[in-house]
């Protein structure tokens with residue numbers, strides 16, 4: 001038996017992280033203080049974007065991205081069926097209709113050819129946005145998607161909740177860091193504890209568009225802002241420093257300074273975490289080469305941030321039960337969104353996205369997190385090998 005249960009993912013909190021949070025608690029600001037702006041600056045720099053806006057969670061980051069880019073009631077958007085429900089849910093929050101394009105069977109990210117096919121089946125301008133997901137940490141080819149967007153005029157809102165630190169090489173051989181704002185209009189990240197950078201709860205949006213940035217700032221706090229004031233019904237001279245305006249209906253999607261302190265402290269260790277994730281992935285790859293296990297495609301053009309290590313096996317249920325019986329708490333990512341009960345009311349059914357469904361039938365995620373020890377890693381590999389003996 002294993003000495004203890006091994007989860008599929010977990011946070012790694014150091015004394016430095018604890019000290020940073022304590023310092024925030026002892027400061028003048030528990031929320032809306034300097035730690036948020038500091039976290040935003042450092043995160044923007046980390047991914048190479050001009051602007052970053054911190055929010056309460058990754059779902060809020062996606063939701064506000066849609067709103068800031070003008071996606072709303074009656075609009076149609078496309079996403080992948082293999083993602084966390086939140087990616088599709090936010091479109092429903094905004095009043096948009098969700099369509100899906102099937103995944104690539106080897107990379108598991110949205111198949112851009114399938115996106116193009118879907119677009120061509122509809123009238124010009126029908127789709128207002130595409131929300132690709134850098135699934136498991138493998139970045140989608142946003143350069144190709146941008147070329148398609150230029151032709152068909154849709155926005156790209158990248159769900160990079162799995163992928164801070166990931167990059168791909170563009171056709172010129174230049175490194176394109178996920179979230180750098182070169183090809184995507186907005187990119188969303190999550191700081192949930194199982195993700196790369198933990199803040200308790202938290203999210204971030206990066207963009208290179210100043211207008212979108214200003215909209216995001218207002219929308220995360222009710223739509224209230226002191227930017228672009230119009231004094232439409234008041235005498236400007238009679239209004240003082242207290243004065244603000246509300247041009248859009250926003251939300252309270254703020255992050256706290258306590259969370260920003262933790263997120264920023266974690267960000268300093270993000271590269272070390274990525275390094276460990278690479279080591280773990282390499283160990284799995286080497287060990288599973290000869291086994292009846294299919295792994296996510298690996299190629300020289302992509303640096304996978306490995307939020308997850310997903311594999312496909314012949315009898316997933318049996319393998320899942322076996323791992324759990326041995327203390328290895330493997331997980332499934334994800335039940336295809338179009339087959340969730342709630343989504344079936346829109347008419348989606350089994351067979352609509354056969355590649356995603358086939359992937360789901362065999363998919364299972366093995367433990368992948370920086371604090372997974374060599375001993376635990378060996379234990380997982382050993383158990384997997386024994387299973388296929």
Ligand SMILES: *Cc1c(COP(=O)(O)O)cnc(C)c1O
Nearest residue numbers: 057058059084086161190191192
């Ligand atoms: C975690 C996650 C989200 C949502 O992030 P929260 O911070 O939990 O709201 C959205 N999309 C994907 C792909 C995720 O993994």
